[in-house]
Amino acid sequence: MTMMLFPMLGNERMTNAIAERIGSAVGKLELRRFPDGESYIRLHSTVAGRAVAVVCTLAHPDDRFLQLLFTARLLRENGARSVHLVAPYLAYLRQDRRFNDGEALTSRQFAQLLSAEFDGLVTVDPHLHRYGNLQEVYSIETEALAASPLLAEWIRDHVEAPLIIGPDSESEQWAGAIAGHIGAPHVVFTKTRRGDRDVLIAASNLSAWKGRTPILVDDVISSGHTLANAAREIHEQGFPAPICLAVHGLFASDAEAMLRGLGCRLVTTDSIPHSSNAITLASILGDALAGQFAAIDAKGLRRTPK
Numbered sequence: 030m031t032m033m034l035f036p037m038l039g040n041e042r043m044t045n046a047i048a049e050r051i052g053s054a055v056g057k058l059e060l061r062r063f064p065d066g067e068s069y070i071r072l073h074s075t076v077a078g079r080a081v082a083v084v085c086t087l088a089h090p091d092d093r094f095l096q097l098l099f100t101a102r103l104l105r106e107n108g109a110r111s112v113h114l115v116a117p118y119l120a121y122l123r124q125d126r127r128f129n130d131g132e133a134l135t136s137r138q139f140a141q142l143l144s145a146e147f148d149g150l151v152t153v154d155p156h157l158h159r160y161g162n163l164q165e166v167y168s169i170e171t172e173a174l175a176a177s178p179l180l181a182e183w184i185r186d187h188v189e190a191p192l193i194i195g196p197d198s199e200s201e202q203w204a205g206a207i208a209g210h211i212g213a214p215h216v217v218f219t220k221t222r223r224g225d226r227d228v229l230i231a232a233s234n235l236s237a238w239k240g241r242t243p244i245l246v247d248d249v250i251s252s253g254h255t256l257a258n259a260a261r262e263i264h265e266q267g268f269p270a271p272i273c274l275a276v277h278g279l280f281a282s283d284a285e286a287m288l289r290g291l292g293c294r295l296v297t298t299d300s301i302p303h304s305s306n307a308i309t310l311a312s313i314l315g316d317a318l319a320g321q322f323a324a325i326d327a328k329g330l331r332r333t334p335k
């Protein structure tokens with residue numbers, strides 16, 4: 030099977046690492062903006078008969094989506110055997126229900142848009158809150174990988190006596206898994222969200238864990254208010270500033286400055302390029318993609334160019 034990977038802008042490092050992991054070629058795609066902001070895209074590689082994947086992390090998806098869609102169609106028009114998407118961070122999962130009348134269910138709509146263009150999707154820790162799994166909204170093959178073993182490994186290598194803390198009930202899945210991997214204690218706080226940047230955290234009593242290094246773990250840091258408020262609660266109980274360990278560091282607006290201002294050390298995976306990246310996902314993404322290529326290859330070409 031001949032495979033080829035294509036990076037969307039800003040995804041070159043991850044693409045090269047995945048390609049190296051699975052022994053794939055990296056194709057040449059010319060991507061630029063015209064002065065009016067429209068996209069110019071030109072394929073310089075031969076993809077006919079090949080299984081191909083586009084690597085595109087989907088932080089700030091509105092800025093990236095059209096180029097991604099144009100690229101997927103271009104690859105298919107040029108005869109790619111199957112077109113996959115590697116999205117280390119998958120967007121539009123947090124609006125997973127209509128919280129108020131008239132709201133767009135963007136998680137479902139986005140899933141439908143991607144499912145129409147790609148044969149397979151590989152991602153890491155998608156924000157599955159009310160959805161049990163991605164197949165509830167995606168109609169293509171999806172692989173949702175867990176970063177918790179890698180986060181646990183990082184803690185084992187860098188922190189002597191950790192206390193794993195989840196900031197809210199949703200984070201129990203990551204906090205519990207990580208703590209289980211390294212045999213560390215974990216506690217989970219409770220959160221009430223009153224707005225995009227307005228969250229209340231109720232902390233549990235941590236006195237039994239004095240002397241341990243607090244590590245806040247979460248899937249996403251967006252506005253940073255969830256972890257900032259949890260960090261304040263931890264500080265109130267006489268602990269040092271926690272390490273904030275997250276899979277996806279979106280760091281919207283002043284999130285990074287706010288967390289660093291509280292003395293927190295920030296550690297994230299490289300799902301979204303950022304100075305806090307310390308854990309690479311290339312190996313798990315590459316292995317899952319290779320598996321998808323093999324499975325789709327066995328089934329044969331699923332779609333024909335329109």
Ligand SMILES: O=P(O)(O)OC[C@H]1O[C@@H](O)[C@H](O)[C@@H]1O
Nearest residue numbers: 247249250251252253254255
């Ligand atoms: O508080 P910010 O950083 O904006 O949002 C991230 C939090 O919101 C939740 O959906 C995530 O699981 C995380 O706990």
